[in-house]
Amino acid sequence: MTNARALVYLITTVLFIYGVMRLRNPQQARSGNTLAAIGMLLALIATLVGVSIHRPLILVIGIVVGGVIGALSARLVRMTSMPQMVALFNGMGGGAAALVASGDVLRLVPHANAGAADLTVALLDILIGAVSFSGSLIAFAKLNEWMTGRPITYTGQRAINAIVFGILVLGGAYLIITGDAHQGGFFLAYALGAIVLGLLGVFPIGGGDMPVVISLLNSFTGLAVAATGFLLKNDVLIVAGTFVGASGAILTQLMSRAMNRSLGNIVFGAFGQIQTHGSAGAVDGTVQETHAEDVAILLSYASRVVIVPGYGLAVARAQQEVKELMNNLEAKGVDVRFGIHPVAGRMPGHMNVLLAEVDIPYQNLYDMDAINPDFPRTDVVLVVGANDVTNPDARNNPSSPIYGMPILNVDAAQRIIVLKRSMNPGFAGIDNPLYLNPKCQMLFGDAKQSLNQLLQALNEVVV
Amino acid sequence: MLSSNLILELYIFALAAFLGYQLISKVPSVLHTPLMSATNAIHGIILVGAISLAATAHGALGLSIAMAALILASMNVVGGFVVTDRILEMFSKQHQK
Numbered sequence: 001m002t003n004a005r006a007l008v009y010l011i012t013t014v015l016f017i018y019g020v021m022r023l024r025n026p027q028q029a030r031s032g033n034t035l036a037a038i039g040m041l042l043a044l045i046a047t048l049v050g051v052s053i054h055r056p057l058i059l060v061i062g063i064v065v066g067g068v069i070g071a072l073s074a075r076l077v078r079m080t081s082m083p084q085m086v087a088l089f090n091g092m093g094g095g096a097a098a099l100v101a102s103g104d105v106l107r108l109v110p111h112a113n114a115g116a117a118d119l120t121v122a123l124l125d126i127l128i129g130a131v132s133f134s135g136s137l138i139a140f141a142k143l144n145e146w147m148t149g150r151p152i153t154y155t156g157q158r159a160i161n162a163i164v165f166g167i168l169v170l171g172g173a174y175l176i177i178t179g180d181a182h183q184g185g186f187f188l189a190y191a192l193g194a195i196v197l198g199l200l201g202v203f204p205i206g207g208g209d210m211p212v213v214i215s216l217l218n219s220f221t222g223l224a225v226a227a228t229g230f231l232l233k234n235d236v237l238i239v240a241g242t243f244v245g246a247s248g249a250i251l252t253q254l255m256s257r258a259m260n261r262s263l264g265n266i267v268f269g270a271f272g273q274i275q276t277h278g279s280a281g282a283v284d285g286t287v288q289e290t291h292a293e294d295v296a297i298l299l300s301y302a303s304r305v306v307i308v309p310g311y312g313l314a315v316a317r318a319q320q321e322v323k324e325l326m327n328n329l330e331a332k333g334v335d336v337r338f339g340i341h342p343v344a345g346r347m348p349g350h351m352n353v354l355l356a357e358v359d360i361p362y363q364n365l366y367d368m369d370a371i372n373p374d375f376p377r378t379d380v381v382l383v384v385g386a387n388d389v390t391n392p393d394a395r396n397n398p399s400s401p402i403y404g405m406p407i408l409n410v411d412a413a414q415r416i417i418v419l420k421r422s423m424n425p426g427f428a429g430i431d432n433p434l435y436l437n438p439k440c441q442m443l444f445g446d447a448k449q450s451l452n453q454l455l456q457a458l459n460e461v462v463v
Numbered sequence: 464m465l466s467s468n469l470i471l472e473l474y475i476f477a478l479a480a481f482l483g484y485q486l487i488s489k490v491p492s493v494l495h496t497p498l499m500s501a502t503n504a505i506h507g508i509i510l511v512g513a514i515s516l517a518a519t520a521h522g523a524l525g526l527s528i529a530m531a532a533l534i535l536a537s538m539n540v541v542g543g544f545v546v547t548d549r550i551l552e553m554f555s556k557q558h559q560k
Contacts, residue, residue, distance in 0.1 A: 024487075026493070030551040040504070040508065043508060051517075062530050066534035066535065070537060074545035089543045092542070096536035097512070106524065107516075214499065236511060238479070246480040246481070247502050250487045347499075349494065
C-alpha cells in the first residue's frame, strides 16, 4: 500500500467517525451523513487510482450497475418503505463481504498458500456475511409484505437451527484442520449452508421486531467487513467495519430496550404469533362502532385533542389528511397535539419523519414521556392506525407478551376514537382490550378515507 | 510470534470497537433509524475490498465473484447514503420550524 493511499484512508476514517458524531444531533445529522459520504468517495478514488487496471471493464460495469440500482431504488421508493431499503442494502454489504472473502481464498487456491489463520478468518467472514445477506433479504421481504410478517414457526425449529449452526462450526473447523477448504466445492457448500442459516434464523421473527433484527444484521455486516479487512490487510476496512459492528451492537441493545424486551426474546421468542389461547384476563364487552359525523361533532366541541399516529397512517399515506384535520381543528380553537410512541410504525422516528413531510410543526409533536401526563386532561384521543403501542395489556396483564412495554396511556382520556381498517389484531398479533373500553369507539375503514369523511363532516359542523 | 503488523491491526480493532460503543451509547430514540442507516452505508467500504479483489481476480469463477461483489458493494454504498440522506432531510425540515 502506498503512503498516499494510506493517508487518504486515514482521512476517510476520521470523516466516518466525525460524521457519526454529528449524526447524534438532529440539527447536524444531515451534514454528518454527507461527511461520511465524502470520506467514502475519497477512499474509493484512492483505491481505484492505486490498482493496476488491467480489467477496467469489470470495475466500471460492476460499480456503475450497482451504483445505479442503489441510487434509483433509494430515490424512487416511498418514505414509508425506508426500513426495508436499509435492510436490503445491508444485505448487499454482507453478501459483498462474503464474496470478497471467498474470492480472496479462491485466488490463493492454486498456490494452496492460505494459512490456517487466514482460512479461519475467511470462513468466519463468509458465515457472518452470508447470514447477514439472506437474513436481511427475509427482513426486506417481510417488511415489504412479499411474505407474511408473522413469525413462521414449526416444531423442532430451534433444534434445526442449532444443528445447522453446529454443522457450520464443525464443518468449518474440519475444513481448516484438514486443509480441504482449498477445494472450491467445500467452500461453496459452506457458503450455501450459511445462507440457509440466515433464512432459518429470521423466519421465526415477527415483522414488528424487524428494526431490531436489521440493526443486529447491520452489526453483523460490520464485523464481516472487519474480518475482510484482516484478510486483505486493509486498515480502513478493519476500522470502519469494527466501528459499525460495535455501534450496531449497542444500537440493537438500545432499540430492544425501548421495547422493554431482551434481545434474546426478540431473536428466539417468535414474538407476535397469533395467540390461540385468548388473552388472559380479557374483559367481556362490546366493540362500539361510530361514524364520521359523530366524531366530527365530538372533535369540534373538544378543547384538547391528541392524535396518536401509527403504521396504519403510513400505509394509507394519510399524513396530508392528518395535517388538514389539525388545521381545521386549530381554526376551531381546539388544541391539537400529536403523541408519538418511540416505536410507532416500523422504525424509531418513522412517525416524526412522516409528519414532518407534510410540515406539521415540530412543537406539536410530543414523545411518549411528554404526552402521557396530558391524557387525563385530554377530551378526545384520535388513534390513527396505531394498535400495540396503545394496548393497556402492556400495563395490566402480566401474561401478555407485550407486558412491560411502555405505552401511550390513551385510555386515561375522556374519549378514545380509533381509526382502524378492521378488528384484525395489530402487528404483534395480540388482542387489544382498549377497543372494549366503554370510552372507546371505532371508526372502521382505511385511514385516508376515514379522515377525508371526517374532514367533510367537520366542514358541515357549525360551532 | 505474531507479526507486528497484525498486532497493530488488533490495536485498531480494539480501539474502533470501544469508540463505536461509546459514541452510540446515549442517543435519543428518534435518531436510532438514521444512525442505523448511516452506519449501514459506512460498511459499504467493503467496496474498497471488492475493487482490490477485482484487480487481482482471474478465471471465470474468480471474475464472476469479483463482479458480483462489486455490484452488491456499490448498491450498499450508494443506496445506503441516499436513503440516509432522505431520512435526514425530513429531520432537518422538522427542526427549521
